[in-house]
Structures are given as C-alpha cells and as structure tokens.
Amino acid sequence: MTAPTRLRKLRWGVPIAATAAVAVVASGVLTAEADPPLPPKTAGQLLVDVQGASVKGLSGTVVQDSDLGLPDLPYAGTGGGGGAGLASLLTGSHTLRVWYAGEDKQRVALLDSLGETDVVRNGTDAWLWSSESNSATRFRVPAGGAGAKAADELPAGVTPQQAAETALRALDPTTSVSTDGTRQVAGRDAYELVLAPKDTRSLVGQVRLAVDAETSVPLRVQVFPKATGDGPAFSVGFTSVSFEVPGDEHFAFSPPPGVTVTEGTLPADPPGKADRAKAERAKAERAAGAARTVGSGWTTVAILPAPTGEPDGAAAAFLEQLPRVSGSWGSGRLLTSALMSALLTDDGRLLVGAVGPDLLYAAAGR
Amino acid sequence: MSAVETLPARPAPVSTRFLRSELGMVFRRRRNQVLLLVLAAIPVIIAVAIKVTTPTGTEADGGPPFLFSITGNGIFVALTSLTVVLPLFLPLAIAVVAGESVAGEASLGTLRYLLVVPVSRTRLLAVKYAGALVYCLVAALLVAAVGTVLGALLFPVGPVTLLSGSTVPYSTGLVRLLLVALYVAAMMAGLAAIGLFVSTLTESPIAAMATTAVLAVTSQVLDSVPQLDWLGPFLFSHYWLNFGDLLRDPVATEGPIRGLLVTAAYVLVFGSLAWSRMTTKDVSS
Numbered sequence: 349m350t351a352p353t354r355l356r357k358l359r360w361g362v363p364i365a366a367t368a369a370v371a372v373v374a375s376g377v378l379t380a381e382a383d384p385p386l387p388p389k390t391a392g393q394l395l396v397d398v399q400g401a402s403v404k405g406l407s408g409t410v411v412q413d414s415d416l417g418l419p420d421l422p423y424a425g426t427g428g429g430g431g432a433g434l435a436s437l438l439t440g441s442h443t444l445r446v447w448y449a450g451e452d453k454q455r456v457a458l459l460d461s462l463g464e465t466d467v468v469r470n471g472t473d474a475w476l477w478s479s480e481s482n483s484a485t486r487f488r489v490p491a492g493g494a495g496a497k498a499a500d501e502l503p504a505g506v507t508p509q510q511a512a513e514t515a516l517r518a519l520d521p522t523t524s525v526s527t528d529g530t531r532q533v534a535g536r537d538a539y540e541l542v543l544a545p546k547d548t549r550s551l552v553g554q555v556r557l558a559v560d561a562e563t564s565v566p567l568r569v570q571v572f573p574k575a576t577g578d579g580p581a582f583s584v585g586f587t588s589v590s591f592e593v594p595g596d597e598h599f600a601f602s603p604p605p606g607v608t609v610t611e612g613t614l615p616a617d618p619p620g621k622a623d624r625a626k627a628e629r630a631k632a633e634r635a636a637g638a639a640r641t642v643g644s645g646w647t648t649v650a651i652l653p654a655p656t657g658e659p660d661g662a663a664a665a666f667l668e669q670l671p672r673v674s675g676s677w678g679s680g681r682l683l684t685s686a687l688m689s690a691l692l693t694d695d696g697r698l699l700v701g702a703v704g705p706d707l708l709y710a711a712a713g714r
Numbered sequence: 715m716s717a718v719e720t721l722p723a724r725p726a727p728v729s730t731r732f733l734r735s736e737l738g739m740v741f742r743r744r745r746n747q748v749l750l751l752v753l754a755a756i757p758v759i760i761a762v763a764i765k766v767t768t769p770t771g772t773e774a775d776g777g778p779p780f781l782f783s784i785t786g787n788g789i790f791v792a793l794t795s796l797t798v799v800l801p802l803f804l805p806l807a808i809a810v811v812a813g814e815s816v817a818g819e820a821s822l823g824t825l826r827y828l829l830v831v832p833v834s835r836t837r838l839l840a841v842k843y844a845g846a847l848v849y850c851l852v853a854a855l856l857v858a859a860v861g862t863v864l865g866a867l868l869f870p871v872g873p874v875t876l877l878s879g880s881t882v883p884y885s886t887g888l889v890r891l892l893l894v895a896l897y898v899a900a901m902m903a904g905l906a907a908i909g910l911f912v913s914t915l916t917e918s919p920i921a922a923m924a925t926t927a928v929l930a931v932t933s934q935v936l937d938s939v940p941q942l943d944w945l946g947p948f949l950f951s952h953y954w955l956n957f958g959d960l961l962r963d964p965v966a967t968e969g970p971i972r973g974l975l976v977t978a979a980y981v982l983v984f985g986s987l988a989w990s991r992m993t994t995k996d997v998s999s
Contacts, residue, residue, distance in 0.1 A: 370982060409966070606875075
C-alpha cells in the first residue's frame, strides 16, 4: 500500500480519463457520421420530389424545439380542445410519437413526463385522449369524405410534414431556393433544401428542410432567424423513423373503463382542404369584419381586429409587461421575438408579421 | 468483520463472503432499517388516505400523478408511491447508506483494520458500492411491493390503463411496474456512486450523508429553473421521471435508455474518482 507518491498521484489520471471519455461520447464526436454521399440533385428536382412525396406508412419519434424568445405566455388557447397539453406546444421542447398508415389511420402522441395526450384517427372515429384529465373525446369523421386529418386537431408545425407544407406554401418569387449538401437525420441519408426570403426585411434568415433521399419525406425543418447566428429558433424533426406501415393495433383506441367519454364536434363542414380553408376564411372574415394583409411574401403583415372584451387577469398582466410604443400611426404595445413581431394598437388592431417593428408601424399607418 | 476467516487461503475470485458480510452490516444497521420502514410507510399512508377520503377530480386539478387512478385500480398505489418517494425520501435513504459506506468505517476506526486483511482497497470499495446498490434495489422494490399488496387489499384490481389510454391485463401491468421499480433503482445507482465518492473524502459519515442528500436536492432544484434549461440534460436527476415512458403503449425506449446511459456515465466518473481517492489516501484512523 505504500506505492511511491508519484505512482499514487498517477491514479488520479483514471477519473480524468473517465471524465474525458464521457465528455467525448456525450459531445457526439464519435457517433457523428460524415455527410452521406448521394447523387447530386438540383433544388428544383428536390422541390418537386418533396411536394410529390407520399408513403404508405411511417412511425417514429419527433422532437420539436421552440426558442422564439417569447415571454412566458400566461395561457395559449388553441381552440383544439386539447387543454393545456396541446397549448404547451408553443414554447419549449416537446417529444411526440407519430404513427401513420394512410389518410384514415393516424395517431400522434404528445409525451409529457408522466402523462400523454393522444390524437387517434381510425376510419370514421377520431379520439382525443388525455391521461392527465383522464378523459376521452370522440369525434365522428364523415365516411367517404376526404376526411379531416386527426392531426389537424394539433397546432400547425407539430410534425415535420406539416411544418414543411407551411414552408413550401410560402414559395413564390420572393424566395430563393438552393441545396446545401447532404445530412444524416434520424439515421437516414437526406438532402438539405434551403429556402431563404429574398426580402431582407424579413426576420426569417432561412428555412432548412432535410429531405429523405429514399422517400423524399421531410425529416426535419429548421427555421433560422436572420438576427442571430446561433441555432434555429424553431425546429421539428424525427429522431427516429421507420417507413414500414404500422400495425392496426396502434390505431385501435377504446376508452379505458371508468373514463368519461364526451362527444366532440368537428367544424360543421370539414371535408376537403379547399373547402376548409374557404370556410375558415369566411369565418375569420365574419368575426373580423375587416381582417386584411399588407405586403406580400415573407414580409406580409396581417392586420386583425384585436380580441374584444376586457382581458382577464393573466392576459392583462401579460400585456402590461409589453413595452409601450407610439408614432405617427398611433400608439400601442409591441411584442418582439426572434422570428416575429406583434403590435396591439390602442385603437383595437392587432398586427402580426415575421418582420421588424418598423414594417408593422408602416402597415399601421396606412 | 472476521479477519481470521479470510486469512488462510487467498480468497477465491468469486468469493461472496465479503459482500455478504457487507450486506449484513448494511441491512442490520438500525438506521437503515428505519429508513426502509419510512419508505414502506408511504404506500400505506397513501392507500389508507385514499380509501378513507376518496378524492374526486383529476390530475389536472393538482396532486401527484396516478393518485386519482387508485380508486379504479390498486396497482396505482405502487406507482403513486414511487413517484412520491422519488424526489426526496428515496435519495435521502441512498445518501445515508452511500455516505456511511467508507466514512462510517473511517470514523469508527475500523477502516484501517479492514485494510489489514488481504483484500485490496479496490475490492473493498467495490463491495461497499455493491452494498449500496443492493440497498437501492431493495428500497425501490419494497415500495413497489408494499404498494401492490396494499392496493390489491384495499382497492379493486384488474386491467391497467396505460398513459397512452390503452388497457393491458393486470399481469402485464405488474411487469411494467417491476420495470419501473428497476429503473428507479438504477437511477439511484448514480446517486450512490456520488455518495461513495463523497464518503471517501471525509471521516465524518454525517457530513458525507448530508452532502450527498444536498447534491440530490440541488440537482433537482437546478433542473426546475427555466433559465438553466441548457443544464438539465447534464443533471443526474433530470432522467428520474423517465420511467413514465415504460407506461406507454408501446413502451418508449429512448427516454429510459438515455437515463441509463447518463447514469452509467455518472457511475463511471464518480466511481473512478472514489477509486483514486480510496487507493491513494492515507488511512490513519
């Protein structure tokens, strides 16, 4: 036991080596894979492939991160009927598991540490299950119709597919489209498609889509703000994915014994995307009287009538935190974040856009 | 600790005598028995309280997870209890056992006698850690077992509703519960390694226990501060609640595996730190 002091001191090298080994493994240097070699594709080809992508089925785990720099929202009602579980998607990091086996068999599970919110669509039945409130809601989806996706109950941007659709909708002459080599996402080879607004006044720096080389399904969508050089302000992507059609057992939901089942109602006339959009627009116009947009493309500013009625306690306190601004256009309160700005004017208008405050002021002054 | 018994022959490589004697010491110590009793009392308190009052409402209204499922199925007594003991009672018990391990011998002056017998310091440390590991396992399984038995006695048992809203037979539910208890025990192994290292630093077992317990609480406090969320993934307590993933349908493996890997990293780092300290320190008392 009386080893020379020098030798004994050497023993401290073991924990140092162990710590270093752990640090190396944790940093992912060893597991990081080189960008896969794939036959080159032009941005145009990729775009066509992404928009035409369809798979028979898939299942996997999706991680969504929002770092929008928003102040803590007192509450965020989505109207989806999912309660706190679904509204929480607007901030922070979330893990979802998804199963898809065609239009009429879908399941999305939002994982909470000791809870879960599930949206299951199976044929004409759609279920919303919340383990925390121990409740199930059943929706009847009309047979034969193109069918409202169960996933439509979730806020947009929950899955990489939805986020990609949203991004691609913005494609028009105001966007420059390019490719940026290849990536490994969820263990699969993927092309990286980069969409960047040509208008430099947009807060969005670029949107990067990782497109699966084999199936052309978007595996990851990242939105980078122009202002900061660090990571994406919003990202949603698979951490694991399989393109095998999942078995029927994943879509068979029967309410557990002892659970109260309520009957939910879908919007009166759900079928058909176009009809849906029209109905929504009509509804919005009815409610708004005069909702309109100023500008186009990435710098579009939406002008909506502010919610009427006195805000309740939490919302009022939240509004109080926002800085007051004023100008030739009037005065109001301003909310800014990495990707979007919002202006609530004192004369009851709400202006929202992925632009800096000056464009909102300009729009307000028109 | 009979030194004479181990002297005659070189101990066989797989001799368990040393380990058995250590286990005997851990589980015969009155303090450790009382801690196990306290842990076992939690499911009893929960089950009786629910039986007497029958709470109404849902988790969304507050209260620990699974609490409101107990009246429907007794197995949730065990799950509620595990969730309740996880933040404080269980780490406290582990901190006491692991903090005691080396420092306890040092304070009693028995450490140097232990080091006289032909057992290497490495082996001594391994046996001390093994003793703490067995205690982790026994503690977690005890809470689960008492909860299951009491739940079965006081409440109906039957098919179990998982977090995903699907229902599995009671037997499958018991298997899931066993997995949860094993996961919880494995999470405590990380804390035990930290406690073992702290225990080699001091000759005061109380200081070692307190430090370990404080570290366990500090880790959880840091994990709950939103401004420090970048730190979360590095904290050992960050993964404790991942056992929820074992109660989904199908089981989500990513979360628990991540928890086990991080715990393994903690065991490696603090185990090797403890080893360096143990094999280089001067034992004078």
